[in-house]
Amino acid sequence: MTGQGSSKKIKESEQALKDLESIVFQTDSPAATGAFGALLAQGLEAGDFIALEGDLAAGKTSLVKGLAAGLGYAGPVTSPTFSLLQLYEGGRLPLYHFDVYRLKRPEELEDIGYEDYFYGEGVAAVEWSNETAAYLPANRIELKLSAGASQDQRRIALRVLGSREDWRQRRLQQFACLLKSYGVEE
């Protein structure tokens, strides 16, 4: 009986750790999603990879606009749906903005030398990253955007993925701290 009790305890604490790995935020306008991106940008480092998931109009591009602004890029940001990749240079770090929605085959990423961007000197932000799952770096910041309670609300679930627990915890805490003005839903 004692054994069963302690294994249950371990399960519960494992669950608690798992819950800590995902933080859910909420925004209530496109501008707020952009501001969320700008705050997140303050914690970004060279080589970071941001995987953006979410349906059409979930707010992925709105968030990338904020990332670019937060990195100090002053030019326009548009969805790279037809060009696959747009480079925003001149800020604190270069930002490589991908939208892989219209890729016919994920292997097309190899034609443009994706490694230079996914493992480069700047920050990569990839819309529809789930379409190219096999190419995603193991260490990445994942943002899943979804509809909120009302038309202008969005939920943003942030996870840090990677094999090193200390790295994941450090980055997650860093982002939680930067983004605390958006509140933690769960």
Ligand SMILES: Nc1ncnc2c1ncn2[C@@H]1O[C@H](COP(=O)(O)OP(=O)(O)OP(=O)(O)O)[C@@H](O)[C@H]1O
């Ligand atoms: N809280 C919000 N955050 C972001 N966008 C919002 C929000 N509320 C409403 N919107 C609207 O949702 C749309 C989001 O468009 P956006 O291009 O950012 O989405 P997307 O996820 O990049 O879409 P796509 O899959 O087509 O690339 C815009 O029309 C925006 O005005």
Ligand SMILES: [Mg+2]
């Ligand atoms: Mg988009």
